Amino acid sequence: MSAGDETSGFRAARRRWLEGTVACAGLLQVSLATGASPDPARQPPQKGDVLAFPPDRNGGRDITTRDLVPGGEPLLAYPRDPASGVLRARSRLNQILLLKRDPDSLDRIATRHALDGVLAFSGVCTHAACGVSSWKAETARLVCPCHGSEFDPSAHGVVTAGPAPRPLPILPLARQGEHYIVAGAFTGKVGVKKP
């Protein structure tokens, strides 16, 4: 929770509420512990997951290096558990945008996370959690169609237009043969930070 823009009065109210919530969370954990294990299709990307197309595109197969065109439109991807084969597509937070940029165009942070110019971003807007589903080819921007936020993939996903408050988090990648593998957790909170 970011408290920087809250008045002290509200912060106090929030703290009181949180105290109650934390106490409640204890009970929740108890009930979770006795319940079923979490749905693997809703789990966030795990290290070693393979990036794959959604089920309705290319038969949901794993994405290969040949699928990515330099400077081309981003591909929508989800993480797939290679052991069980489960595609983690039952959480909107697992939408990943995979795209290939000219390595020389990348800023320092993007370069650190790129594999031959290939970057994976969260596909969930940091403003209102809409899917970042548009691509503006002329300016090379990832665009959220809900409220018009734009993100520069070459500049590690920073906001260049619209109301989004934060960059799109990056998902660290590794290569395994011709496939892309999740190498770590997203670099920031995916989606919206709670108000």
Place this chain on the structure above:
Amino acid sequence: MPRHLNIHLLHIGLLLGSVACANAGENTANIAQGASYPAVTDARLAAPEARNWLMYRGTYDSWGYSPLDAINTRNVAKLKPLWTFSTGMTEAHQAPPVVNEGHMFITTPHNHVLALDARTGALNWRYQRELPEDLMQMHPTNRGVALHGDKVYLATADAFLVALDAATGEVVWEQQVEDYLNGYYMTLAPLAAEGLILVGVSGGEFGVRGFIQAFEAATGKPAWKTWTVPGPGEPGHDTWPGDSWKRGGAPAWVTGSYDPKEKLTYWGTGNAGPWIGAARPGDNLYSTSVLALDIHTGKIRAHHQYHWNDSWDWDEVAAPVLIEQQRAGRTLKTLVHAGRDGYLWTLERRPDALAFVDARPYVKQNVYSAIDPATGRPSYVEARVPKLGERVEYCPSLWGGKDWPPVAYSPQTGYLYIPANENLCGAVKGGPAEYRAGEMYMGVKVEDIEVMPTPEAKDHIGELQAWDLASGKRVWTTEFASHNWGPVLATAGGLVFSGGTHDRQFRAFDASSGELLWQQGTNSGVVGVPVSYQVDGRQYIAVQSGWGVDAERKQQVLNQQLGTKVQVPQGGVVWVFGLPD
């Protein structure tokens, strides 16, 4: 009760395992002292006391009119803030303060409900819904509660209907209305009538199939569900090609009206999806329509489609105003609607029909070439009909002559007050729409949607218009440089209250002349629904100030188009005004 004691009690409750966990944080003095809460009966909802504001528009006929007159044209200049309450939330605060005998309930974006003492602003309780982390919110707002019995009802952004105990804020029941992962959400105030709670869904941009559904107020048990897009075998189904009806939109995202004598409830519907009509040739019933539903069964008794095969994003959802009018010597039961299409529509409410009476433009509109005098069906100027793969210009813009903000009607003047936007046109270019559950399904890229001020926009955009419904003539217009997103309140004090402009003002006008009589700068832009109520003999005017959602988005577009740099600060505050002691 001291705060620490309150927390202490909460912890004891947890130890006993008997406290409902949902948001029990902030109970304070009133409830602890056992202040009684007067039940809201169907009879009271049908004829609310003048001192109360029991529902979204105050009364079932959606007049947005208060019979209170202690605050009036002679003394309104002395009106002053009596108390304020900061909600701690950003985005659009559009809900009316709903008041039952001194108990005030407001909602905020992200589905908080606050119960306040209507005299002092003291917080009685606060409910905060835990929304799912992967919930997308294209419209982070909520338009208020419904009251029935001893409960307060909230329609949530994750498509649940929640019943809260009015005295404590504790959850009594909650009922899933739809799966938010399929693009459904709710922002409207529910409608309480005849022991039922009615809601309609949002999600027209996300490939939903719209519906209105009723639940038993006491238990949350579903009572009936009426699709706004007919399925196979139902009348109107043949107005949709192929499987397009399954994702046809026509959401009902604003509260309907109700005629308790005829037991009919009237709901407006949004545009069909995807956006461009060429993708779904046909009339696309019952999109951009008004439906008359039997309150007990949900059966569609009558409908009128304002315009067919929409391609302009002109949702016609705003609460239909129910009036009895004298026309040519006879009394007509009418339904009046200031459309997003820029026309002021009058229909006659017959038992099994909504008959066209007349329609006239209240802003410049260049799409309709004619309106059939018998049926009200418009013909279109072909060059103004958006197409696939071609940029088409039209007026008014996608935000229309008026979007969701409700009009008000005063029986004292016989005038309808419309918060309008003039001098804005738009353009759109359609493309293919690919459906993915829960994701945007518009068939239009955001960069292919344009809003274009006309040269006259340099003079003004926003208007507050007064229309004499007897003569069908506009009697006065107040112009604002800013666009206008202000819901309207009319009162028996001869006044009209509204905000809606980017200069953060909340204003009172003479209802007869339009003369500005009072204004108050607030913290943010006033996009909330204003109300009036009375407690202990004192009349109050109340409204939420908190800019956001479409008003904010439109401001950014206008800044780009007009070269302005208007920034409206966000953050919600409840403002309550009264006359000095």
